[in-house]
Amino acid sequence: MPCGTCFQCLNGQTNICEKNSPVVHHGAYNAGHAGLERTTYQGQGILRSFNLGTMSTHTIVREPAAIKVDHDIPFTSACIVGCGVMTGVGSVLNTAQVKPGSQVVVIGAGGVGLNIIQAAQIAGAAKIIVLEISDIRIQLAREFGATDLIKVDPTDLKLQKAKKQVWEITERGADYAFECTGIPALGDAPLLMVRNAGMAVQVSGIEQEISIDMNLFEWDKIYINPLYGKCNPKIDFPKIISYYKNGQLKLDELISKKYRQDQLSEAFDDMLNGRIAKGVIVFDI
Ligand SMILES: [Zn+2]
Structure with missing residues (x-):
């Protein structure tokens, strides 16, 4: 607030x-x-x-x-706007201000990554290249608007192989890369994926101390760590809901599963093991 x-x-x-x-x-x-x-x-x-x-x-x-919302959006869909959706959409539209026709890399297609994909599509990106390890999330990324999917080899810890594939698609590196995994070792990964003077955005909130090869910043690259997609709730929440109503942004489909209050343990277990994009607790009141 x-x-x-x-x-x-x-x-x-x-x-x-x-x-x-x-x-x-x-x-x-x-x-x-x-x-x-x-x-x-x-x-x-x-x-x-x-x-x-x-x-x-x-x-x-x-x-x-x-924030006042109309009743014609289900509560279960409205309730997810205020975190992962805002963070993803805001990082693309408010922070990076992705330009039409640009090439975007998304590292990780979980709850936030899927919204990066959707917002890149709203921004008119020509290529939305998603790097993912999980087959379930690769399928989700495809449904949410990814144009190119790279299944990351689990032994490719520093994403060197994935980088080569990104280069084959983009020629010189992406214009923007968004890190959405929360894995500290991948804090420098968006720098690896962007061209000179490209923008690396660390969306996942990595806060641990890591080592970064300063060569990765060469040349003229921007690395930014936006908080909450530069959100101004009074302006941005109604905007997100209007994208939903226009059919430009999927919210209902983001919810993989609904849980009762007595299923909290299961909900956390599904979230931590990457089985769901978004889970919502529903109260029978
Ligand atoms: Zn203030």
Whole structure:
């Protein structure tokens, strides 16, 4: 929830609002959100995921954190907009601002990667080349708009073989490459895939210390690590929902499975083992 008045908000970077900073992701309590005393368990205030709260039938948020949506989109589809969909779509349209006719590489076709693919298609990319290890996700990538699919050999740890295949398709390297695996060793992989003066985007939130060969930055490459697809919820959520209504963005199809509250363990197990693109917990209320 952007404050609208800090240095970053006034510069149009509401996703990195100084009063709603990334420290939220590390569990710090943020005074800009609905107070802890409003959510208690056995008399104690509890931290809620992203200061919103999930896996509950109701929650309390401050008014600026609420976005109105029409009833003609199923709740199960609307509820996934606010994280993986926004991160993927925003990284393409807001951060990289992918140009029509460009060549895009997507490393990893999980929940975020599939939305990178969809947004690259909305942006008019000519080539959307997806690197994936799993057959299930390769099939999904195809359904979501990938033009070229490269099945990554599990022994190709630094993606050197995959890079050669990308070069065969693109001639000089891609214009943009998006890393969506969350695997720390692949933090430098998007640099490997882009041409000189191309843009490498690390979408998956890798935060570990890794070594990067500085040659990979040559020449004139841009490496960017956007937070939440430079999201401004008031502007971007309605935009995403309009893409959905126009048939440009699949949301219903992103949900591989719905779970009841008593199936949480199964839901987490499916997510961690890559069996689903998106899982949604549905309450029977
Ligand atoms: Zn702010």
